[in-house]
Amino acid sequence: MALHMAVEVVRDSTDSLTSQIQEFIKREISEGILHPGTRLPSSRRLAGDLDVSRSVVVEAYGQLVAEGYLEAAQGAGTRVVGHLEDKPVVPALLDEGQVPQVRWDLRPGGSNVPDFPRREWLRCYQQALHVAELSHHDYPPLAGEPALRRELTSYLGRLRGVRTTPEHIMVVGGFAQALGLLCPVLRRLGIDALAIEDPGHPGQRQFVRESGLRAVPVPVDDEGIDVDALAASGARAVLVTPAHQFPTGVTLSAQRREALARWAEDVDGWVIEDDYDGGLWYERGVRPLALQRTMPDRVVYAGTASKSLSPGLRLGWIAAPEPMLDLLLRARARHDLGTEHLTQLAFAELLSTGLFDRHLRRLNSLARSRRQALDEAVRRHLPGATVLGPGAGLHAYVQLPRRADEGALVAGALRRSVLVRGAAAFHARPRGDAPALVVGHAHLPRSGVTEAVRALGAVRRW
Ligand SMILES: Cc1ncc(COP(=O)(O)O)c(C=O)c1O
Incomplete structure (x- = not known):
């Protein structure tokens, strides 16, 4: 069937054609312009009409199938799914979309809920209630409870080797709030563009753009962000994940760290260090320390309890030099009246009693075991694929052989009840790198990792 479909793409956009097609179709479905059950043109036909390569459309369709917007049936082409539930408003930083019910959900993000240290948290929360009872109940200090700022400084x-003092710490509602405060502050400082890693967090890209800054994608290779490309971009601020790049998992090399520090001096710039999974390191040998320690006057270091405890706590922290902290506090004063204080006191107690360190050890040992299962299963069921990066965090980047069809693998996996994101969803610009999968293992038991990768192996076509 030679169907036509109007899709708007901009060729000189910083967004890749795949992501533009994907976002356009998603919008048309969400706004009720593309109706349930509508059959779409074949990938070959649409690629021809748009004058783009077929793999661009195959990837876009594959991701939309994985997100539950489209369905692909053998011989019946690709259609908009029959029933889309009313979508609640979803913040840009969350990977929600229309999430199909699946056996194994390999999307990165979130933490392992069963591993939350319930008993320890309860004990510390009770202590927090006791302490709060003794002091007066009032609005919390805007920068955070002094007890937590002290504990965070030593932790x-x-x-992480962060050079700071309690006076330079601010407790926030996760990295999301940190970024939400930083964007307007950068604009006040006359900065109109924020460089971001490519591949990177697609939600952060969108969030930065919606905050009125240009989000400038800068390529990442196996040493981390390409600092020459950063310098060429003209941006004076950059958002990086140096310890465990999101999503490739690589660690910023020593040479690149030095180059980044030189760049920041040269352009009188700012580095935002997103240490989102900083406490989760289970690779043998030395763990990388925070980038902040090499240039504390130019780095805003941000951490979060979202991976190590729970994203539901909405708890994070910033370590920033004096002038920046002051601007962040002023920006915050226009948004809220501080972070809820019992959670802060409970977390301070968890840190001071050593219970948090004990919890991290346990979490790291569980994550190490899942990563080992992933390495083994990839070797066995996805020959030619490589798991990149050190043992760290709650996700891994599985690079596929060049000839692999990423979109087809993602769509095939879903037919076997495995929801996995292809790397295309994380790229802003057209890619020169190999196809890949971003595999989150936070929600899985060890045996689930093996089973999910076995299902991927059953649909591979290389
Ligand atoms: C790259 C990255 N940064 C930060 C976060 C955490 O954000 P928050 O602290 O707002 O939950 C995540 C969570 O998945 C992430 O993937």
Whole structure:
């Protein structure tokens, strides 16, 4: 069937054609312009009409199938799914979309809920209630509870090598709030563009754009962000994930760290360090320390309890030099009246009693075991594929052989009840790198990792 479909793409956009097609179709479905059950042109036909390569459309369709917007049936082409539930408003930073019910959900993001240290948290929360009872109940200090800022200072110094003092710490509602405060502050400083890693977090890209800054994608290779490309971009601020790049998992090399520090001096710029999974490191050998320690006057270091405890706590922290912290506090004063204080006191107690460190050890040992299962299963069921990066965090980047069809693998996996994101969803620009999958293992038991990868192996076509 030679169907036609109007799709708007902009060739000189910083967004890849795949992501533009994907976003356009999603919008048309969400706004009720593309109706349930509508059959779409074949990938070959649409690619021809748009004058783009067929793999661009195959990837876009594959991701939309994986997100539950489209369905592909053998011989019946690709259609808009029959029933789309009313979608609640979803913040840009979350990967929700229309999530199909599946046996194995490999999307990165979130933490392992069963591993939350319930007993320890309860004990610390009770203590927090006791302490709060003794002091007066009032609005919390805007920068955070002093007890937590003290504990965070020693924890961050001890575990991540962050150079800071309690006066330079601000407790926030996760990295999302940190970024939400930083974007307008950068604009006040006369900065109109924020460089971001490519591939990177697609939600952060959108969030930065919606905050009125240009989001400038800068390529990442196996040493981390390409600092020459960053310098050429003209941006004066950059958002990086140096310890465990999201999503490729690589660690910023020593040479690149030095180059980044030189760049920041040269352009009088700012580095935002997103240490989102900083406490989760289970690779043998030395763990990378925070980038902040090499240039504390130019880095805004941000951490979060979302991976190590729970994203539901909405708890994060910033370590920033004096002038920046002051601007962040002023920006915050226009948004809220501080972070809920019992959670802060409970977390301070978890840190001071050593219970948080004990919890991290347990979490790391569970994650190490899942990563080992992933390495083994990939070797066995996805020959030619490689798991990149050190043992760290709650996800891994599985690079596929060049000849692999990423979109087809993602769509095939869903037919076997495995929801996995292809790397295309994380790229802003057309890619030169190999196809890949971003595999989150936070929600899976070890045996689930093996089973999910076995299902991927059953649909591979290389
Ligand atoms: C790259 C990256 N940064 C930060 C976060 C955490 O954000 P928040 O602290 O707002 O939950 C995540 C969570 O998945 C992430 O993937």
